[in-house]
Amino acid sequence: TQLLEQSPQFLSIQEGENLTVYCNSSSVFSSLQWYRQEPGEGPVLLVTVVTGGEVKKLKRLTFQFGDARKDSSLHITAAQPGDTGLYLCAGLDSGNTPLVFGKGTRLSVIA
């Protein structure tokens, strides 16, 4: 059974601080997706990484896929209250199989 472990589970920081969220597995994935979910809404896809070592940037968010495609990280620079939400990583084994989701990191950015 493939598992994705996210850490930390909860994170509360002040506006302007930097943070990193981790997503780790013992399994290899063909791609990995990051989502952000705000209260009362569905998860919104932020980025997909497919190549080992790949780095993608989305404004103040930097996503990295591990060289072995078993892990990923999300780094947020100068966090803002609008970054508050549940961050989920999800790995894909092959094209027709379901995503494997982590339990999520619940981030709170305090103004």
Add this chain to the structure above:
Amino acid sequence: DAGVIQSPRHEVTEMGQEVTLRCKPISGHNSLFWYRQTMMRGLELLIYFNNNVPIDDSGMPEDRFSAKMPNASFSTLKIQPSEPRDSAVYFCASRLAGGLYNEQFFGPGTRLTVL
């Protein structure tokens, strides 16, 4: 594109009643997923379809739960009879399987409360 559409957004019902949740996937997507999310258990996959065919329903908690996908643009998740422990947010998601990215998109969810 309108994205994945779910209805209703909120449902409050009494124990024993039948509940039907509806989903319209993104046009052109060939895979559809139903999830349930609670604080305790997180996001759980209930069932998924490829090309309108149910592939794996091992996540469906009991026989009270059933799902159908009569065509490529519509799916339902039915609970009959409903119980208080079914209270959760139910999400539908769709994607075009087989591409390089296989990006999956979620609907806004249906918040179900069973009294």
